[in-house]
Amino acid sequence: MPSASPLPRRAAIVGANRIPFARSNGAYARASNQDMLTSALDGLVARFGLAGERLGEVVSGAVLKHSRDFNLTREAVLGSRLSAATPTYDLQQACGTSLQTTLQVANKIALGQIESGVASGVDTTSDAPIEVNDDLRRVLLAANRAKSTAGVLKALGGLRPGQIVPEIPANREPRTGMAMGEHAAQTAAAWGISRTAQDEITVASHRHLAEAYDRGFFDDLMTPYLGLTKDNNLRADSTLEGLAKLKPVFRPKGYPDSEATMTAANSTPLTDGAATVLLASDEWAAERNLPVLAHFVDAETAAVDYVHGDEGLLMAPTYAVPRLLERQGLTLQDFDFYEFHEAFASTILATFAAWEDPKFCKERLGLDGPLGTFDKSKLNVAGSSLATGHPFAATGARIVPTLAKLLAEKSAQEGSDTVRGLISICAAGGQGVVAILEA
Amino acid sequence: MSNDWYSDFVNSGVGRSIAGTVGLPPVPRLRRYEPGQxxxxxxxxxxxxxxxxxxxxxxxxxxxxxxxxxxxxxxxxxxxxxxxxxxxxxxxxxxxxxxxxxxxxxxxxxxxxxxxxxxxxxxxxxxxxxxxxxxxxxxxxxxxxxxxxxxxxxxxxxxxxxxxxxxxxxxxxxxxxxxxxxxxxxxxxxxxxxxxxGTVPGFSGSSQGVDWDRPLAGRTAVVTGAARGIGATVAKTLRRDGATVICVDVPAAGDALARTANDVGGSALQLDITADHAPATLLDHAGRHGGLDIVVHNAGITRDKLLANQDRDRWNSVIDVNLNAQLAINDALLASDVFHRGGRIVTVSSMAGIAGNRGQTAYGASKAGVIGMVDATAPLLVEKDATINAVAPGFIETAMTAAMPVGTREAGRRLSSMTQGGLPVDVAETIAWFAQGASYAVNGQVLRVDGQNFLGA
Known part of the structure; x- marks a missing residue:
């Protein structure tokens, strides 16, 4: 594989703002994606004194999106305090959305096409789009096409009671008909991931997030919204004993000897929220005396054939990371922080297990030996999705600034040495986005 | 319309005639400043x-x-x-x-x-x-x-x-x-x-070439407690007079703070001013704007209890926010070049710090302490051509006073020479004047903005 051709420059991560994440149908039940994104943008504008400024671009997206929100980001910017001359576009890559938007903005900055930009993502599972079902839709469209009253009546005569049932978006893969949790349960069983190991990841996530709040880590990364000042999924007093009492769900199909190990705690809940990251060239930041927390180094996106290819739905990062490491001439052990999106605790544990398996690494990843393991005390040290919750498209824009700030803090403590962090996010559809930041 | 129904009544046509007949005290509409006036x-x-x-x-x-x-x-x-x-x-x-x-x-x-x-x-x-x-x-x-x-x-x-x-x-x-x-x-x-x-010797400055419509042009200000109420009005008033404003408030008030900051085209800093790192964080943020000319210590809290029922935690939280945080920030300002020569510190005392107020021993202590701080800091600032002054608001119409019991609120309003409560902008105008470069000879002062309230007068 060729090594990375050097980019003209690296994009700087200047700072960020997100709103606290809220469990579904709770604090943000009446907030739309546009409301949340606009508020998150306005908090970012305020933090960096950008009212009225034209930025290079704002890129955002949502997974659960109303059809009227085709220009979601543009509408949010027009409603925000940014200059209306700031261009936007929407992007959608399931849970990878806002790491991908970060990559897109960073690349344009690196190429000198823009000097500044906001990468972001937003999702609501409370204000979700509900559509008429396909049969009703066909009847209504036929009625609309009819040229006479008789034609309209004839078309509407085809209406049946069953057609009234709406289509509600479900967390389900269209090609397998299986819920994401069912897929994850299969992967957990295939890799023999224990319930206890999953619960340990879960407790650590909550504990780390609570500690981060206690030390004011989020004071310059977050702005309260609709009365919430913290992610309301956080359970600071979460314990292994407490989690052990929860009833597991998702008995893995095709693994008759395996128990169900996944619970409501070691799986991320449905969540509402929005997150934004301000990226810029070093020059743009310097002109405004703005800080540079870290730089965006490189990223890789992978996809796996989970439909026919005997690979787990959420295992794409397992493939993306070694490709990124090789291109950058790094090993898995070369990082100071590891930020792995905890879709399910079992997902990241399966990924770690796969990297330690010589056969998998040779046959699936084409490596000479195992990718190996790393110091787990560097994993998700400020908490991750199990504790914060996971508004699908907003998670990348939560993780990027969290890691950038951790790197900036460590760099400030240790002086001139480069510090480095790895981000990994799995996504529906068998995809995964991974990235490296440096400070 | 205000929520001062009495004032609205006696200033209405029929109300004025009834008030005149039965001898109710009038409530004058005060002339207030607008740019260009x-x-x-x-x-x-x-x-x-x-x-x-x-x-x-x-x-x-x-x-x-x-x-x-x-x-x-x-x-x-x-x-x-x-x-x-x-x-x-x-x-x-x-x-x-x-x-x-x-x-x-x-x-x-x-x-x-x-x-x-x-x-x-x-x-x-x-x-x-x-x-x-x-x-x-x-x-x-x-x-x-x-x-x-x-x-x-x-x-x-x-x-x-x-x-x-x-x-x-x-x-x-x-x-x-x-x-x-x-x-x-x-x-x-x-x-x-x-x-x-001119009572603190050694002052120096000039009012040559001041644009009196924008006397704070080119200056950078910090306002603590800027999310809402008087602080938000101070931020807007300083902006109107030409300053760039850094708006500070606790992280929990961040959404209102962001609105204030965006309204004044300034920046928002979510900061607990009592944290050990607060002075350094404040100065660091001010570095983005090339330094600091004006610091308005507006943030304050009340934890009202009769002294007989007071406890140490409530007491300490009031003293920490209203007094210790200001002292720590002032020390950092004095020691740093980020706080420019000719700088201005303006702090907020209170009528309760002068006259005392039932249930407000902690608040009154902290606000009297502010006056002591101003007295002692004023001469220290002379070598930087800087000043420190305090405004002591009386009854000011805010969300806090709107929530008072009617009797207390009406007494607060009427028992003053102006027979009404002040507005947040009245406090803000006084702060903005203290903050002017041209106010170089005004140092170590405490000015009541209270419509000559009869409490402690």
């Missing part, structure tokens, strides 16, 4: 109590420069009118008094002025600093002016104010921003008060 809305009378007066010349020169019609004779006919027609201001230079007998000249000038002063008019008495006199007779005469002014303040009607300036020997040419403040509608709710100019 003339300094005075009419003519001024300018008197001199003694032949040794030092300041009449400076006052005359200012009034003439801004196009105000000035008369020396308090009975002068104004602009074709009569000798009793209304005037916008009456100013008496009472410097140079040699004994209490000289006060008769002040009385002789002010008596017709009191009859002629118009709505929201300004009466300003300017005297020498009593403490600079060694003679008992001279010092007594100088001190007498304060009693005269405080009493006249309670007599003046229709929103007219009466205030006293003490001008230190040699400071008579350092008065311009102060005269402009007390004469203009920026001081709408400052009544019956005394302010000393």
């Amino acid at each position: 003339p300094l005075l809305s009419g003519a001024a009378l300018l008197g001199t109590a003694t032949a040794d007066g030092r300041v009449a010349k400076v006052v005359r020169s200012l009034l003439t420069d801004v196009g105000v019609e000035v008369h020396d004779d308090p009975h002068a006919a104004i602009g074709g009118g009569s000798s009793t027609s209304k005037v916008a201001a009456g100013i008496v230079d009472a410097t140079g008094l040699s004994s209490p007998s000289d006060l008769a000249e002040v009385q002789a000038f002010l008596t017709p002025v009191m009859r002629r002063i118009g709505p929201s008019g300004r009466i300003l008495v300017i005297g020498d600093v009593p403490g600079e006199a060694t003679s008992p007779a001279v010092r007594a005469a100088r001190r007498s002016l304060e009693g005269l002014v405080r009493s006249a303040g309670k007599e003046a009607r229709y929103g007219a104010t009466v205030n006293l300036l003490h001008v230190a020997d040699g400071a008579e040419n350092d008065l311009e921003s102060t005269l402009r403040f007390f004469l203009s509608s920026r001081s709408a709710f400052v009544d019956g008060q005394r302010l000393d100019v």
